[in-house]
Amino acid sequence: MKILIAGSKGMLAADLIKEFEGICEIIGRDIHDFDICDKKRVIDEINKVKPDCVINCAAYTHVDNCETEKNLAFAVNGEGVRNLALACKETGSLLCHVSTDFVFDGKKGIPYLETDSVNPLSVYGMSKLEGENNIQEILEDYLIVRTSWLFGRAGKNFVETISGLSKEREVLEVVNDQTGTPTFTVDLARAIKALIDVSARGVYHVCNSGICTWFDFACKICDLTGGTARVNPVSSEAYIRPAVRPGFSVMDCRKFKNKTGLILQPWEDALKEYLNQQ
Numbered sequence: 001m002k003i004l005i006a007g008s009k010g011m012l013a014a015d016l017i018k019e020f021e022g023i024c025e026i027i028g029r030d031i032h033d034f035d036i037c038d039k040k041r042v043i044d045e046i047n048k049v050k051p052d053c054v055i056n057c058a059a060y061t062h063v064d065n066c067e068t069e070k071n072l073a074f075a076v077n078g079e080g081v082r083n084l085a086l087a088c089k090e091t092g093s094l095l096c097h098v099s100t101d102f103v104f105d106g107k108k109g110i111p112y113l114e115t116d117s118v119n120p121l122s123v124y125g126m127s128k129l130e131g132e133n134n135i136q137e138i139l140e141d142y143l144i145v146r147t148s149w150l151f152g153r154a155g156k157n158f159v160e161t162i163s164g165l166s167k168e169r170e171v172l173e174v175v176n177d178q179t180g181t182p183t184f185t186v187d188l189a190r191a192i193k194a195l196i197d198v199s200a201r202g203v204y205h206v207c208n209s210g211i212c213t214w215f216d217f218a219c220k221i222c223d224l225t226g227g228t229a230r231v232n233p234v235s236s237e238a239y240i241r242p243a244v245r246p247g248f249s250v251m252d253c254r255k256f257k258n259k260t261g262l263i264l265q266p267w268e269d270a271l272k273e274y275l276n277q278q
């Protein structure tokens with residue numbers, strides 16, 4: 001099987017490459033040689049490589065910057081994904097695309113199913129939703145994996161930020177009214193491989209097990225890394241950021257479990273595994 005990974009220098013992509021290494025032929029492409037906004041380049045390259053599957057990890061992921069860089073967010077997360085879908089349609093390649101819990105408004109109060117209505121609150125969420133919609137408009141066969149709160153070795157992430165700051169500062173203020181599920185990119189990469197292996201098609205929610213707030217997550221990181229800062233819970237109102245985040249974006253991963261037989265490990269165990277392998 002030949003797989004082209006777009007956005008191959010990103011955090012999730014690094015673990016996907018490891019997951020498929022030695023099993024499949026992997027072709028990694030990132031913005032410098034495969035800008036997904038460049039329609040001609042995308043179509044030419046996919047026609048040349050003729051991959052069985054394109055896994056799209058390329059995205060404009062700076063959630064707050066998306067508010068001021070709206071055109072860029074939609075160009076990459078919306079139009080860029082459209083280009084990939086058009087190219088995959090020509091070659092008959094499976095498009096496996098990674099999306100986000102930020103397509104939801106967080107008002108449901110119980111975990112979101114794949115069939116629940118979407119209503120993104122931020123430009124990032126809207127642009128990611130446009131990417132999903134473009135795929136569904138162009139392709140009959142696709143795999144969209146929505147995930148949340150990623151941490152992995154190949155990227156700047158919340159775990160690194162908190163473990164660093166908790167050794168430099170006396171007090172950290174972290175929001176306690178946004179609930180979700182941290183997800184380890186190694187676990188997600190395994191899950192994506194499992195979905196491809198069983199020929200899953202459609203939309204799937206995939207996260208580690210369990211739920212927490214960013215405050216809970218920060219406390220656990222400090223516990224495990226010996227951070228000395230006191231962590232104080234604050235509300236989103238007290239900690240204003242450019243992009244509005246959903247209050248409760250936990251996703252129900254039952255469909256993934258039913259299809260693959262897998263349940264990803266609890267986020268606390270995933271965090272320990274991540275820290276032990278540093």
Ligand SMILES: NC(=O)c1ccc[n+]([C@@H]2O[C@H](COP(=O)([O-])OP(=O)(O)OC[C@H]3O[C@@H](n4cnc5c(N)ncnc54)[C@H](OP(=O)(O)O)[C@@H]3O)[C@@H](O)[C@H]2O)c1
Pocket residue numbers: 006007008009010011012013030031032034035036037056057058059060061076080098099100101128147148149150151155
């Ligand atoms: N991180 C999270 O918490 C999170 C949560 C839910 C879903 N997701 C989704 O999961 C996927 C992977 O996330 P990640 O955190 O691993 O992303 P990431 O580390 O930010 O990697 C994205 C990669 O895409 C590249 N890229 C940006 N614009 C591009 C373009 N026009 N053409 C080609 N490549 C481009 C980036 O290059 P530069 O670095 O040079 O810009 C980077 O190498 C994304 O679809 C994201 O939306 C992430």
